[in-house]
Amino acid sequence: MQDWNGYRDVLMSRVGEFAKLSPDSMKGLMMVEQGVTKSGLLDPKVMELIALAVAVTTRCDGCISVHAQKAISLGLTREEIAQAMAFTIFMNSGAALTYTARVFDVIDALPEN
Template sequence: MLNWPDYRKELVSRIGDIGKLSPDTVAGYQTLSNAAKKTGKLDAKTRELIALAVAVTTRCDGCITVHTAEALKQGASHEEIAEALGVAVALNAGAALVYSARVIDAVGAYESKS
């Protein structure tokens, strides 16, 4: 497994390098990242729990390290994190079922052309 705190430091450093090479890219990302905070409809902990579930579904280690640290900072408990991850697991399984249905549909389409 990773040393997540060290990985986060290295990642932030590399993103800083990208920011020097392409400042508009990083600025654009930061604008997107901060947009949800402006509505005030969800608290910071809830946003971080959602971010963790999305990080799992998108398989993003960088997102996992950043949002784990932030979720803990915002007071998320182990149980809350586990529940958010349970949602991610359920959605991944659900997505697999949806795409399985698409495969069955494709099979039918190809068989009807034969």
């Protein structure tokens, strides 16, 4: 397994370096984050579970590292996270099934040989 704490530290350092090089893009990203969180309609724990689900399905190690740490800091339990990840696995396999239909759509659309 990876040294996730070290990885996250290096990642955040690199993000900080990028922020200095492109402060306006980072400000824009922060504005988006504030815009989606300020309503308070979703509990921060729920938002972190969504973030983890997206991180897993997009295979983003940086996002996984940051949002897993934040989920724990918000008091989510391993069991709660496991249930969310189980649902993520279920949904991702459902997406694969749905996109499998596209494969056959393409095959059916091919000109006859």
